[in-house]
Amino acid sequence: MEAGMSSEHSYSSASWVLLPSQRLLWWAGLVCVPLLAVAIALAGSIAGLAALIGLMLIVLVLIADGMGCAALGKEMTLACKDDVMLARSQYGRIVLSLQQAPPVDLRAFLGLPPWLGCNEMWVRAAAPAPASAAAGDVTLGWALRPRRRGSWQAREVVLAMESPWSLWTLQRHYRPELTIRVLPDIRTVYKDCLLMQRRTMVGQARMRLLGRGREYEKLREYQPGDSFEDIHWKATAKHQRLITKEYQMERRQAVYVVVDASRLSGRPAEGGGAPESILERFIQAALGMLLTTDRVQDDCGLVVFTDRIRAFLPAKHGHGHVQRCRELLGAVEQSEASPDFEEIGNELRTRIRQRALLVFLTNLDDPVLAADFTRQARLLSRQHIVMADMYRPAGAEPLFTTKVVEPAAVYHALAGHLRWRQLRSLMLTLRRDGVRLALLAPGPIAGQLSRQYLAIKQRQLV
DSSP states (O other): OBOOSOOEEEEOOOEEEEEEOHHHHHHIIIIIHHHHHHHHHTTTSHHHHHHHHHHHHHHHHHHHHHHHHHTTTTTOEEEEESEEEEETTSOEEEEEEEESOOSSOEEEEEOOOGGGOOSOSEEEOBSSOOTTSOTTOEEEEEEEOOSSOEEEEOOOEEEEEEOTTSSEEEEEEEOOOOEEEEEOOHHHHHHHHTGGGTTTOSOGGGSOOOSOOOEEEEEEEOOTTOOGGGBOHHHHHHHTSOEEEEEEOOSOOEEEEEEEOSGGGGSEEOSSSSOEEHHHHHHHHHHHHHHHHHHTTOEEEEEEESSSEEEEEEEEOSHHHHHHHHHHHHTOOOOSSOOOHHHHHHHHHHHOOSOOEEEEEOOOOSHHHHHHHHHHHHHHTTTSEEEEEEEOOTTOSOTTSSOOOSTHHHHHHHHHHHHHHHHHHHHHHHHHTTOEEEEEOSSOOHHHHHHHHHHHHHTTOO
16 A cells, blocks of 8 residues: 555544344244243243243343443444555555444444455454554554546445343444555566666766757857857947857756546557556656656646647646656546537647647547647647657557468458558658657557657657
């Protein structure tokens, strides 16, 4: 479990229910029912009176045990955090603490959904309590391994305890404000994206930069060999001698990852082991880009869109910013709407004023969407560096790339070639407008995206 910044609150019992235990049911069936039958059959006799007296004594014992059970845990409170963060596909725990718990066997139930990966709903209170805890404090823990991202709100926690003579079971119900959030798995992305490329991602200081910088530093007198395009003509006219502009390498650049969460992103992605959607791969790639830019000391922003922009985080850097972006990615849900690239492009041009690298993670195998994206990318490329990455569709590859054995497979190969040719034509059209389109290979794509970004940064294109 990952530590969150939420505070811990205590909750009192909202309601309680007294239920008969299995022992009581056995006593009722084997003792109470025969005594009642004897008392009715032999009414007026000594045996019938003895059976009635025995039955009344048993009822008194049940009432006394039930009254003693109802008083159990009356002062007991449940303490837990309001916000618990877990990582997808990683083991974690939910820990609740009971204060002023009675010295009886305690069991707790938390109705967790199946996708959180909990093997047991009922758990027993840990005993004895730690030495640092107060007397009567116990803990409850559920082991989890979430299978997908998302959030879940706990509605009720049920605590069950037996009566002193184990004839009744008392259930106390608590309603905590507990929210469990499952974020993208950062460990797998770190392994695939950073550790496998540590030679090229050791930092900007050790990366060889090609070309010259684009950040203005100062004015100086013209020297032989300086380019005429760098001459500052206003300063030249003022000082009556040639003055040229001097540039320096950028130390911090702005990168925006634009994630498509529309209908086409809900399709299953091929390769990479466990089946998951294209949106999940996009989220992993976006998280890998955040880690990579933070490693090389660049600012990175995050944009999520469907038919319009749903979330926008300005480009910043630092561990806190990466965590905020990760929490935002953990809450992304796939939509059934189609993207409106015209509205998205207009809003991006309005919000992002500084020159930046825009990395679109989208799907352009629909000709209508590809045409809309081409028009907006042409406008965005006038101010920014635009790069588009899409997951390679299944079978989209040139003809004769793979060996065809069966005759029926020829038609599938021809269909894949036509799809590849369509994407190739789109790639050439975007290239003429200065937009880079890359087809990501099946499997994890975080490393592929990071390599593209590092190549652009090395050439100082931003």
